[in-house]
Amino acid sequence: MTQDELKQAVGDAAAQYLLPHLEERTIVGVGTGSTANCFIDALARHKHLFDGTVASSEASAQRLREHGIPVYDLNAVDSIDYYIDGADEINHRLEMIKGGGAALTREKIVAAVARHFICIADQSKLVDTLGSFPLPVEVIPMARSHVAREIVKLGGDPVYRDGVITDNGGQILDVYNLRIDAAITLEKQLNQITGVITNGLFAMRPANTLLLGTDEGVKTLTAQ
Numbered sequence: 001m002t003q004d005e006l007k008q009a010v011g012d013a014a015a016q017y018l019l020p021h022l023e024e025r026t027i028v029g030v031g032t033g034s035t036a037n038c039f040i041d042a043l044a045r046h047k048h049l050f051d052g053t054v055a056s057s058e059a060s061a062q063r064l065r066e067h068g069i070p071v072y073d074l075n076a077v078d079s080i081d082y083y084i085d086g087a088d089e090i091n092h093r094l095e096m097i098k099g100g101g102a103a104l105t106r107e108k109i110v111a112a113v114a115r116h117f118i119c120i121a122d123q124s125k126l127v128d129t130l131g132s133f134p135l136p137v138e139v140i141p142m143a144r145s146h147v148a149r150e151i152v153k154l155g156g157d158p159v160y161r162d163g164v165i166t167d168n169g170g171q172i173l174d175v176y177n178l179r180i181d182a183a184i185t186l187e188k189q190l191n192q193i194t195g196v197i198t199n200g201l202f203a204m205r206p207a208n209t210l211l212l213g214t215d216e217g218v219k220t221l222t223a224q
């Protein structure tokens with residue numbers, strides 16, 4: 001199967017996974033990216049079964065609305081049972097690197113509210129050790145150079161993602177060559193640098209379930 005077919009397969013599988021849990025008042029958390037888009041398209045077939053969604057980006061909100069699915073402000077929502085989103089890398093503990101599409105901060109916020117985080121990914125995203133994919137760090141624009149210097153002290157090589165402005169008005173540094181063997185420690189260290197909005201390590205809040213698209217079908221994995 002192609003990577004696109006695997007993404008559609010996990011998008012469809014996530015919608016099927018949710019079906020028994022969709023009720024009149026259910027709010028679904030929806031992530032960002034090409035895999036999340038496949039999920040949005042699959043979820044649209046069941047839009048009469050639930051109340052609406054909270055989206056982790058303007059792009060996903062727009063796609064949801066185009067399907068006629070309501071999108072709520074997170075501040076108007078008391079709780080979210082399920083958040084479905086992709087990842088750039090995920091390990092066997094279901095810790096992730098996210099933010100290749102620059103949506104990391106809103107993704108982390110929605111994930112923090114959700115009771116269950118279901119990651120949907122094709123088999124290329126599952127790794128033994130995080131860090132081949134450069135770690136995105138969202139920064140306040142005036143702090144970009146300061147944050148970059150501090151990241152160098154931590155051993156990383158930050159590269160400014162030129163021209164990208166996030167939904168929050170932030171900028172992105174993609175950090176290469178970081179050793180990510182203690183992901184929670186690194187996630188906290190990066191967030192403590194003044195001017196960092198957040199970073200794309202999801203170790204303090206890993207996924208609860210991974211729906212992994214493979215050539216043998218969609219596998220359901222939990223943290224090891």
Ligand SMILES: O=C[C@H](O)[C@H](O)[C@H](O)COP(=O)(O)O
Nearest residue numbers: 033034035099100101102103
């Ligand atoms: O900022 C974007 C998100 O973290 C995405 O979930 C991540 O980049 C994966 O995207 P895709 O499904 O397009 O590979």
